[in-house]
Amino acid sequence: MTIADISEAEVDQLHALSIGVGWPHRAEDWQFLRQVGKGVVAMDNIGRVLGSAMWFPHGDKFATVGMVITSPRLQANGTGQWLMRHAFTHLDGYNLRLSATRAARRLYRSLGFVAEKTVYQCQGEAIAPDAPAAAPDDTILREIGRGDLPSLGKLDQEAYGADRTPLLSELLSHSKGLGIFRNDRIEAFSLCRPFGRGHLIGPVVAKSDGDAIAVIRPHVAEHAGRFLRLDTSQTDGPFSKFVDRSGLSVFDTVTTMRLGEQLVEAEDRNDHPGIFALASQALG
Ligand SMILES: CC(C)(COP(=O)(O)OP(=O)(O)OC[C@H]1O[C@@H](n2cnc3c(N)ncnc32)[C@H](O)[C@@H]1OP(=O)(O)O)[C@@H](O)C(=O)NCCC(=O)NCCS
Incomplete structure (x- = not known):
């Protein structure tokens, strides 16, 4: 797999990725997120999008991280870690916050994140x-x-x-x-x-x-x-x-x-x- 800027990915592929993990985002929601944030995607050798990670800077000291997804057939193989480490190379000096799903808590803990509070959807x-x-x-x-x-x-x-x-x-x-x-x-x-x-x-x-x-x-x-x-x-x-x-x-x-x-x-x-x-x- 290679890393690419999220702006290079087709929105339909991003949409398919989030549908694959049961998320409700529409293609329009992805478009909006790309407009207000930055991100990376993992692509295989025929250009399929198999993972994503985004960040949304507010000023130059703080950013939220989100849309961290790996395709179900790739999960638990280190792709989440890999995507996050690529995101970190763009986030030097930033304080970060994210909303962790149950599936992702262990990944973020291993990257040094600490829990703050519960959010009710x-x-x-x-x-x-x-x-x-x-x-x-x-x-x-x-x-x-x-x-x-x-x-x-x-x-x-x-x-x-x-x-x-x-x-x-x-x-x-x-x-x-x-x-x-x-x-x-x-x-x-x-x-x-x-x-x-x-x-x-x-x-x-x-x-x-x-x-x-x-x-x-x-x-x-x-x-x-x-x-x-x-x-x-x-x-x-x-x-x-x-x-x-x-x-x-x-x-x-x-x-x-x-x-x-x-x-x-x-x-x-x-x-x-x-x-x-x-x-x-x-x-x-
Ligand atoms: C959360 C998610 C991005 C993790 O991606 P991933 O590619 O599986 O992550 P990794 O393979 O790098 O695993 C990261 C850590 O979680 C552990 N892990 C992953 N899946 C696991 C599972 N099913 N059971 C137990 N541990 C698991 C790994 O062992 C690893 O732990 P370590 O760092 O201590 O070795 C992926 O599961 C996903 O897309 N889930 C659905 C969408 C989602 O909830 N996104 C998170 C938004 S906050």
Whole structure:
């Protein structure tokens, strides 16, 4: 096998690779990921794609890693290790984070990654919320557009710990976005876009469960009766209860793992924004 840049692979082959391991990505999802990230593929001597690994830099010190796949007939033969080592040659000096499936935890542990927290992949046929969309007191809930990008990027950075403005800009082109504004300042936002089997809500950033619920409720209402997904590390609070009541039950879990320094994540939800939903497992 040889290593090639992921931009050289045909999108249909990448799509077939992820279908082969039971992942829901559409060809369009791969196209989007290639637009916002970089990666390598393993090709055999007749040009078939048998493995992939991608990374998504946010600035020059931090990147997420994702779309690490090896074709089932090649698994447990060292291809995953090999692909990751090639990815590492492009990631010198970066702190890394990824969402590890159960199948991949051992691979990442052997590369030095340490576990952080559990992410719940919640999905299902959305159920219309019993209460209508409403903004919390003294706030305005409205659609967000390109003009909101600078303030969106700032709020997101406070919550995430790295500047994801370029990614948010690309996501905005494919998403419907909603924000909560207090005295003209953005306090919470959510994006919702087509992904996999239906639509995906994420990222969601807010300072409280109440605000986080308010920015996702309209998306749930809009997609009632259809497939909807949201990936979150929230447990037990009003937000996760609302997600569950909305028909999105836990389908699977992954573990976030990091290599290098931990990103600062605000813990005090009253004063600092927090991440209530991931952009996706690969994007973080
Ligand atoms: C996870 C995945 C990429 C691993 O790829 P791979 O080519 O099998 O990886 P490797 O052969 O390099 O194995 C890596 C380690 O896992 C171990 N391993 C791999 N498959 C295993 C299995 N079925 N049972 C036990 N150990 C296994 C290997 O022994 C190796 O351990 P070591 O480094 O301590 O020697 C591959 O299984 C896959 O594509 N799975 C489906 C998609 C997925 O979950 N991707 C991960 C996204 S986070």
